[in-house]
Each structure stands twice: as structure tokens, then as C-alpha cells.
Amino acid sequence: MGGMAPPPDAHENSAHGTVSGQLVQAKDIHGDVTINVSSVPAAPASDVSLDPPRLATAVRGRDDLLTVLGDAMRAGAAVPHVLTGPGGFGKTTVAAALAERARSDGWTVFWIRPGSVTASMLEAAVEVGGSREEAERLRGTRHQAARWVWRHLDEAPRPWLLVIDNADRPEELDPDNRVGDQLGWMRASPGGFVLVTSRIDDPALWAPAEVHRVGELDARSATRALADHAGLPSLPGADVLAERLGGVPLALHLAGRILATHRVLFPDSNALLDRLASGIESLDDLAAPFVVGTDADRKLLSGVWELSLRLVAERDAYAAPLLRLLAVLGPEGKDIPLRRLPISELREGPFDGMDEAATARAVNALVVHGLVSVTTHQNETSLRLHPLVSETVRTALTEDDVPLLDEAEHLLEWQRDRDLDMESAALFMITMSRIRLHSQDKRSIGNSALKLIGAIEQVHLQALRTLVSVARTLLRLGSTSEAEEVLIGCVDAGTKSFGAHDATVMSARHFLAESRLYQDRLDDAEEAFRAVHADRARVFGGEHPDTLDSLYQLGLTALRRERWDEATEILGSVREKRARTSDEEDPLALLAAQNMAYVTMRRGDPAAAEPEFRHVHTTRKRDLGPDHHMTADAAYYVALARLEMGDAENALTWFTEVLRVWNAQLSQDHPQVAMVERSIAEAERAVARRPEAP
Template sequence: MTGAMDGHAEDSGRVYQASGDQHISEHHHHYGEEAAARGGPDSVRRPAVGRPPVVLRDRYEVLERLRAGRSGELYVLYGMGGCGKTAVAYTFFQLATNECGRVGLWVSASDRSSLRAGMLAVAADRGAENGELLAARNGLRPAADLVWQYLDRSTDPWLLVLDNADEPEIFRDGSWLRTSPRGTVVVTTRRSATRWWPGAELQHIDVLPREDAARVLRDLAPHSGTHDEANQIAERLGRLPLALTLAGGFLSQQVLDPWTMETYRRRLEEDEGFDLIDQGADALSLEDPRHLVRLTWQLTLDSFESRGLPEAAALLRLLSRFAPEPLPLSLLNREEVSSALPRARCEIALRALLDQSLTELVDVGVRCTQSHGVLLNSVAAATPPEMVPGLDGTAVRLLEATVPTVVDAGPYDPMNRLLVPHTLVLLRRGSDLPTVTTALVVAVRLCTALHRTGDYLSAWETAQTAADLGERRLGKDHRLVLAARSRAGRALFRLGRYNEAELLLSRIREAQERLFGADDPDTLDTCHGLQLVLGNLGRREEAVSLLRSTVAGRQRALGSAHPLTLRSRSSLLVLLSAPEIRAEEDGALLALPSECIQHLGLDHTVTLGACHNHAWALFGLGRFDEAEQEIRLVVEAYQRRFGPDYPNLLSAQQLLSRILAARGDVNAGIEIMREVTAKRERSLGVDHPFTVASRQLLGAFRSGQ
């Protein structure tokens, strides 16, 4: 890898960067484990850096050191935010892929969920199968081991960049950070302590020297002033590449009333906001990017106002209420945005932010906008307090309008994960109780959506985090807090953690009955989930008793034709014995599928579930022909709607194998169970109770041949 470089490093080995039409995007996220799983990246083969740097200056020594390294090495590029660490990694990535024939892999390591999703995407790139990935996503097999297994097996040499690793502790959970003889790992981070990076070669990336910082401004705005004036601005901005890029972009975009560098410098001197560099930053250097970037974007927003485009400033303030994660563009294209800025002007406002490098477009399977975390934090801090409640209200209403009120089962939808971090950040820092309450409503809906698409681990993590955040603001006995914890218990059951689920759901049921009554819909929802746990723990009598009371309660509270009532009634078809089913309401329970079709329609999810359970009851009654005919229709419907690995489909296929074996076609039953067992091992893990049951059934079929 070669490239024309005109700078070098001396003494301590620090090197510096500047560029021509320079655009440096570093994304730094500062929030804890409240962040839920986001959707996986659309690609790990292309660096997610927005606009790449056009010219790389004074990083020659770093690049030479990286180029000279051998496979199996780990390099850590560290320095303060905005100094160009990502730009160095990007340039090395291009050299490695274009000149050295390596496979380039780029992962955002800004938080636990981004790292996990990105690394699993790397495993997929290197050949991991869908079932293995599903098991890793659900926490049922070691995700890091799976990723590094496929990296170690790679037939092609590779370069893996872990970008924005500002929380290095997340690497220790599962030992995500490793080395391999098949490739090289490069990490960009703010954290420089050697204890975080054992065995790594560390390289400091500093701010720009004065001359090169001035050159950035001159490259971007060549006609705005002299080199000496550029030097003064560069010093005033702390020689931070990100701040210089925004300043140069501001100067270059002025048309009607062009600013000179002298005007810009004078505004910097006069702007009262510049005093904020010292306030609240006692422990930080004067080059702290939070303050310097804040100055720069504020000048840009002032220019929006003066040019008759206040909507751009309004949109950026609205974006600052969300998390620094990809935000679906469709969310901004809703009528609810009109309370912050006219919907018809949202398009031009977004284009203005893109032009000024205040946000960027990213594609993670869904078209999104994403803004720098430091920028958003700065905008949020500078927003007038009287505007905050209105902006929070708009943000949460946009989320509420995007998530369906009634969530149906379906295949994986990346939108769900994308919305989670934005909902949680509003739940965590919402300015008033209405915002917090609505955010918790949305969070519970998202938990339900994640659960019903089979993403049980994300559902559990989101529900648990939402409940903890909601409890701090609303109290532990708030209805929505209890509903979120109930969803967490339902997800624990699906993850095979029966004892934990039983303890949690029992506690929540007791609280809901005490606070809201036994026939309250939330109480009954928890009861329905708890009876599933009890049944799978072998406590059938308790489960039957609880389910009967749930059915009766839902009939009183919701009516006999309500989908939730019909769902609970259909569960009786699985729990009751054959004699109990015959005696149940003079056989009316066996007519439940027809009742569901009448009230809900043939393709409704509850109708399909009732037909599935009805086939099980027919099997228990020895009516094998009818059972086989019905379950085959269910299998076909599940495959069409949910895909080949959906949990309910595997359950239906397992029932079909039982029926075939009971009719004497054991070989057909074995063939189906072999596939079901293999899929459950990949998606749920070998020790999940569902997997164990499938493996035992397969063994029974084989031993009975």
C-alpha cells in the first residue's frame, strides 16, 4: 500500500491529519446498557463513515506502521473525539482492500448492541448459517465464539475495523476483542489506558498542528480569508478536525451575504456562548470537542435563520431529542412532525442539514439519518428550556405513530430494533411525565413486536431496561412499569429460563391483582403468560386452574369474541386431557377454530394458533386423519407468513411428525424431527427445553423402529 504523504512524525511518534475537502465523521455514543438491540448493519464491507476524507495529510507514519504489520496484530488508534481516528482507519481500510487484496470488515463498536449486531454480520459474511446466527442473537450460544470461529476459518485474509470503541468494557463480555492469524484488527477509541487493550500496539492520534489546521479551512473556503486569519480561527477552534470541517463548510456555503474569516473570527470572539468552554468543563482541556462543536453548529444555525430557513434549526433540535443512532427517515415523514416544523418543509430542512454535514444518510436495511453524538448532545444542551417539552412531545408522538397499537406476529422487522434506542433515550431523559409515560407505552409495544417476531432476547433486554427506567420516573407500581416487567417475564419463558419467568410473572401478577383487580386486562395478560410457564414446568393442575380463571376473566372483561379471550380458550386444547376435552362444554371447545374464523377470519394469527392447538387435541383424541389434515394446513400457513425457522412453525412440524409416527409412518416422522431438532439447536441452543424435547422425541422414534 502506497500513497503520497507530505508529513512525518517525530519524537513521541504523534502524527497529524488535515485534508482538502475534508469530511470527518466520528460517532460517539454516551449512554449505558439501557440501549437495546438495534438492527444489524446493512453491510460490513463498506466503512460506515458517511463522506470519506478526500485528502489525508500527516498520517504517513501511522499508515506505514499499519501497512508493515503482520496478520495476527491488534492496533488501537486513540485520541479525543473528532481528531480523525476514523479517517485514518478508513484510509488504511481502502489501502488494504484495494491494494493488498484483503477482505475489509467494518463494525461500529460504539455500544454493546452495535458491536454485537455488527460482529454477527461479520460472521454471516464469513459463512455462518442463519440458524447459528439466530441462536447467537437470542443468547443461546456464545456469539463471540461463533464470530471468531468463522474469522479463524476464513480462506481470505481480512482487516477488521472496530470503530468508535469508546466503551472498551463491552469487549470483555464474551471476549469480543481477539486476534487471529488470518487477519488484522484495528480499533478506534477515546480510551487510551493500556489495561483496556492487552497485547495491542497503541497509536495516539492528536489534534492538527496549527499550519495544517489552517490548511483545512483554506481548502474548504479558499476565498474567505488569508492564511493568517485561518490560523487564528484554527486556534480558536482548538485545531479539532470536526470543528474545522463544519466551520469551513459554513464559510463556503454563504451565498447572499458571504462571511470572511475575519467576520467569523470576530463572531467567535464576541459570541457569549463561547464562554461555555470554561463552564462545566473543569476537568477537560480547552480543546474539548463538545464545546467547540457547539460553537460551530450554533453559527450554522444562525445562518439558517438569517437565510430564511429556520426549519433546519428546528429539525436539528428535534433530532437532538433522539439517540445518536440511525433514525428511520419514514419517522420524520409523518404529520406529527408538524408540531416542531411544517411537514412540507421537512425535506428542505433535512437537505440543509446534510449540506452542512450536521447529519448524514445511512442505510442499515432501512433508510435512516444519523447525527454525531457530540453534536446532538451539544444541541440538546443549548436548546432553550421552554422549547424542550414541546420537542420531547413531538419526538415521542412520532415514535408512537410509527409503532402499531396492536402488534401482530410476523417475520423479523429491522424497524423494531431501530426504534428501541430512541424510545429508551426519551424514557430516560424525557422532560415531563407525559413524555415518559408515552415513551413507556411505546417501549411495551416494541417489546411485544420483538417477541412476536421471534427476537426474544431483544424483547427481554428492552422490556427489562424500559421497566427499570420507568420505575425511576413513575414508581414501581405504575401500570406501565408492571406491564413492561410482565413482557420481560414472557420473553424469559421463550428463552427457556422457566424458573426466572415463573418468579417474575408470579410477583407481577400479585401486584397487578392487588392494584388493579383480578379481571383487569393487564393482570389477565400476565396470568396467560404464567400458565404457559407452569405448564412447561410440569405443574399442569396449577396451569389448568389459572388458565380457566384467565378465560373466565377475559370473557367478563373483554367479551367472548375478543382475540385475547379466544387465544386463552385455545390454550385449553393443549393443557386438557382427552377426557377433559370431551367433557368441556359438551364439545364446544372442539368447535373453537370455527368460532375464530367467524369472529377473526381465516388468516388471523389467533385463528392459526387455535387450529394448531385443535390439531393437538385431535391427536390426543386419536383422530389422526383429521389431525394430520389440519396441521398440514397450519404448517403451510406458518411457512408462508413467517418463514422456515419461525418457532411456531417448528412446533407445528413437530406435531406433524408425532401424527405420522402414530399412523405408522415412523420414517417420515424421523425425517421431520431430524430437521426440527437441527433448527432448534441452531436457533435456541442445544440445552433449551424445546430443543431437549425435540431430541428426546427423535430418539424415541428411532428406538421404536
């Protein structure tokens, strides 16, 4: 018989594929085989750093906060403490300063960074006496690991400070519970003091932890901090530069580093301030070469706000576009009343589908991330951005954001002349943004009105329209000279690009004539109004609202010259035509009626004028509200008529209400405010002269 064939592949002695653990290969083995397998070696310990950052300069403006934290740390806090505030405002610096104090007092300091919380906490427990083998065994068991870590920290042989820095995603501290419940990595402990830093300013999330909000530095501290970072005992002009940077610690740090590094380019603060006139992005451009490390995005202004936007976008889809809209509507720290953000007007583009609940969630997301603050004045709720936040956000706008600029301008037109100061600033920023987005050099425009005017010819007509609206609002605010300067540039640039009979150019010409009327340059104003009225009549027709607006201004010029018959004829024509094509309560018809009544009063019949003034006031109060500056304008003439009629006490009541509204809406240095103050003084003298009743 032949020999037995071997089993298939009996002598194949190769291994294929991934091998885990130990592999034993044998060939032609006879007899017993014993294999002794060693235990699986422990995974190498995570390479985490528990060392706090070291401070390069003194900490300015935080003495009171550090005293509170130091006292709580030494007394043994019953709850963790949390530092909240926007990125770049110095939370980490405060924590690092506390860490230096703790170390000097003999405390152990543990610094936990985002992305490695579990590994760092396990390492901290090992540092105070825990077994490394146990730590590695528990690494994948979150709840057991947390109990094990805190047991060792509670029983540590000497006191410790544990800082959990940049906890901007609180779920990293406990994905299953509210972080304030203290079931995860943030807990109070008898063994030491726990301090957390986070952008999330939500006391309900952290409670019962004690929350401290870290804001911008006061003027004195900001100036000293800037000099510290520049490495100079004193820095001329530092106060002005610090104000430009809004007291934001990160911006002060970057500016100081720039001044220290580039002393040839920037021998003093004023030189850097001049560079920043072209835009805050210059700060990042100059500082970028010496900002390095894995967390570089937290070390530049643009990176700080981009990170904030990413964080807020993770929680709410509407929050990021809403922040960009607010950055346009509220530059320079201007308050944006919530009524300027109606749901009915915010359902286009990035806000499609947003209802009241979604709006509330988006606003709340921005507030808790420290990007927006809520203010209340005279029972009205408004939103406010820090000037540096809004400027940095606007700098990041791209051509994809042009519809957002359109939306912002639509909102401003929707309640035009209701908040003149806010509208003026917002319209200017919309113009700047439009020009920058359509300019070849995206960063050469800056914040100068003259530079904006010079760039008008490079962009589409919409930018010119917006800048004319800026000038119109400046006129309403009483900034006549500034408005005239802007309008001269608009007329020149617009005429070259679009022709003298373009509708926007004719609007600029009209408002330029208004600026001269307000300066009592009556000859110049009358000539300009006649020219623009003739051009508008030829282009639009005699009854077009714009044509009649120029005709109305001719009537007003005649009134200023005390040509009463001419003024009455012109104003009567405007009123009749607007009443016929619109209605008698049309705003221009009301203006004409009010000034016709003024002519009647100046001709010696205030009793006949007063009912007309009251009619205008009643209509405006109904349509515009009691606090609108034009409602107060009508009230002023009611008061003036009462004063002329000898009713000084009643007049004084009306004048006082006018002053309240104009102070709030027009500012205290507006010419109309001075006018009503003079009228109040006259009414008070009349009341004082009145003989007392027997």
C-alpha cells in the first residue's frame, strides 16, 4: 500500500492578516507542548501636560477678582468656581495668576486642557498617589474612572488647585448630565479648589458653581497692560491705542508684542494706531509670525471669533448669521433694539424658517457664548456687541454675505428715522462693507468717509445709495457739516459714474441743498433746490414724491426768508398733491400742513394754528409712537402755540416732554435740543411773571 497522503497544506507554516497578541508557529511537533504566555503589557501612559501656562507680564485690572478667588481657595470652597466671558478677554490669564499664587503657597497645581480631560484627570490622580495600573485599567470606563479619580483627589496629602481651562464644550466634562450636577469631571472637593474657564456664560448650566464674568479691562489697566506687553516702562499714546482696542486683553497683548518686535516700523503707539485705521485685521497680520503652537487659533483675534462662531453654530444654525447681521447693525457698541429684528422681516436667506422660538434660541446662544450682551433702557430691551467683536466679525464677511447686507439695509429702512444714531453707524458700516467686498484691495478702505467716497466709482450703485442714506441720517442728527462733506463727494463721484440725472445722484443733490439750508446759506440752498426740482420734474413728473419733496424744501426756504405768501402757496400745493395721490396723513402732506400752520402763527394767529399742530401731533403719535423724534417735533409746535396764546404752564409741560424725547433720540448737543431748552427757559420766565391769584 502506498503511504497516507498528508492533509491539505499540512506543512504550510505562514500566517496571513493582522495578528493580535502572541503568535506560536510549530512544524512537525510530536508530544506534549506547553506554552507560557506573558501578561499583556500595559498601554503607555498618555502624554499629557498638567503644567499651567507661565505669565510673561503682570496681570492688570483683576486684583479684586483674584482676591475673591484666593479667599475662596484658602477657605475651602463648597462649590467649584467658573470664569466665563468671550474668547480673548483674559480668563486663562486670571486662572494662571491664581495658579502662581497657589504654587507659591505650596499647593499642587493641575492644569487640564480641552481634548485630553479624561487622560489628564487620571494623571492628576496618579500624581496624588493613585496606581498607574488602576488608572490604565479604568481609562475606558468613564463613570468608574471619575469616582476613582475624585476619591484620590479628595484624600490627597496636600492641597491642590485644579484648573479646567477652555471648557467651551461643557459636555466634555460630563456628556450624560448637566455639568453643574457635579457627577463628572467638575466637582467640589475637600482636597482642593476647582476652577473652570469657559466661554459659556450660562449660570443655569454651571449652578451651583459660583460664576465670575471676565470682561474687558478698564482704561487705566488696559493702558498699563499695553505698556507691559511692549516691554516699556511707559508708552506715549498707549491710552488712545488701548481705547481703540476696546480694552480686550488679547488685542492688547498682540499690539504690545508688535510694538516690542517691530520698533523700527512702529516706534510709538500712534504709528500702530495709524496702521489700524485700515482695519483691525492689520493686528492679526502683523502678529501672525510670532503666534505658534497647537492652539494658535486662540491666539489671534480672527481665530478667537472664528472658534466662537464654530462653537455657537454647533448649537444653533441661526446664531452665526444672526451674529453677522448684528455686527453690521450694531457697530461701535451701538444698542440694537429687539424691535428692529421683527420675525416678519427676517424670513429670507439664512433666516428662512426662523420663528419666535428659534430667534430666542439664537439670541440666547450668542449671549451665553459672550458674543452679545442684553441691555435694558427705558423699558426697552436691546442687544449690544463689543466694538472689537463686531469689527472682527465684519472683517470676515465675504461676497457670500452680500444678501446679509441687503437684509440689514432692509431692516433699517423698515423703521427709518426711529433710532438715528444707530441707523447712521449701521448704514456707514454697510457702505464700507459693500465697497470692501467689491474692491480689488480688500483692506485699503478703512473707516474713513472720504476713503469710502473715493472708492465709490469702483463699486455698484447700491453703495452710493447707502452712503447717501448715511448723509441723510447725519442731517437728521444735526451733523450738518459732516453730512455736507459726504454729500459733496457723493455728488461728484455719482455724477462722474452715473450722470447728474440718476435718481441716487439727484437724492444726493437734494440732501446737499438741505445741508446748506440748515446752515442758513439760503441763496445756495434755494438755487440748488430749484435745479434738482426741475430735474426731478423732468425725469419723474411733477407729482412724484421726490419731485414734491424738493418743492416742499423750496417752500421751507421761502418760509425761512419770511416770504409768507410764497411759502403758503408752495406748501399748500405740496399738501394738496400728496393728499390727492396718497392721503392727507401722508408724511410729506403733514410736514406741509405743519409749516403752513407755522406761517399762520407767525402772522399773529396762534389760536388758529394750534389745532393744525395738534392734528399733526395726534397722527404722528398714532403712526410713529410717542417717543419718535418727529412726534416730539409736532409737540414742540403745539407748545409754541400755547406759549404764544399766553398758556405758559401748559406750554412748559409740552416743552418738557419734547426735551425728554429729543435728548434720547437726537443727543444732548443737537441744535433742536438747544432750541427747546431756550423755549423752556422762556416758558419758565413767563410762569414766574404771572401774578399770583388773590
